[in-house]
Amino acid sequence: MSNRHNSNILKILLVEDSKSDAYLIQETLNESKIPHQLSWVKNGVEALDFLCKRSKYAHVPLPDLILLDLNMPKKNGQEVLVDLKANDDLKNIPVVVITTSARQEDIAKVSQIQASYYLVKPVEFEQLISVVRSLLPA
Numbered sequence: 001m002s003n004r005h006n007s008n009i010l011k012i013l014l015v016e017d018s019k020s021d022a023y024l025i026q027e028t029l030n031e032s033k034i035p036h037q038l039s040w041v042k043n044g045v046e047a048l049d050f051l052c053k054r055s056k057y058a059h060v061p062l063p064d065l066i067l068l069d070l071n072m073p074k075k076n077g078q079e080v081l082v083d084l085k086a087n088d089d090l091k092n093i094p095v096v097v098i099t100t101s102a103r104q105e106d107i108a109k110v111s112q113i114q115a116s117y118y119l120v121k122p123v124e125f126e127q128l129i130s131v132v133r134s135l136l137p138a
Contacts, residue, residue, distance in 0.1 A: 010036040010136065013063035015047040015080065016098070017072045021121065025067060025098070025128070032129045034136070039063065044075025048083055051090055063093060065135055068115075070099035070106065081113045094135045098123055 012029070016022045022040050029036055039060065041047050047068070050057040066084070070077035077097060084090045094116040099106070107118050117131050 008035055010034060010065060010132070011061050011063045012036050012038050012065045012067060012132075013047065013050060014038055014040045014067045015042075015044065015072070015077070016040065016067070016069045017042050018069070021069070021098075025123070028123075028125050028128050029132070031125070032132065034129070034132060037061075043072045044077065044080040047080050048075070051084070051087075051093075062090075065132065066093055066095045068095050068097050070097055070110070078109060078113065081110065081115060085114055096128075096131055096135075098128075 014022055014025055016025065026038055026040075029038060039050065041050050047066075049055055050060055051062070051066075053060060068077045068080060077099065081095060081097070084093065084095065095114075096117040096119060097110050097115045098119045098121060100121045110118055116135065119127060119131065
């Protein structure tokens, strides 16, 4: 992943409006022993501000991985994914969609927009960690 700048710490952006889900994902990552730095934003508008380094996010590093909830206020995960894939600076960041929706039409839409993975909540600890590990550089 090109934006890692010789760091062994995986920079992860979590885009999740549920505080309890964000906490569970954070705990899962902590237990995984994968060296990481987790940033958390609560909606799609904040996610795009973070990724485009706007306002209070002017000095944040670009993430190596995005964990993206689909069902959020202001701007949903599908809209964020479309914006990401249209941006040359952001389109190559792997995106793992994590959502409560197991509907085939949602999965098909997200696949069409080129998400890297699609996980349905509640996410199993091992499932999330194996996906994160698969995205680590060799």
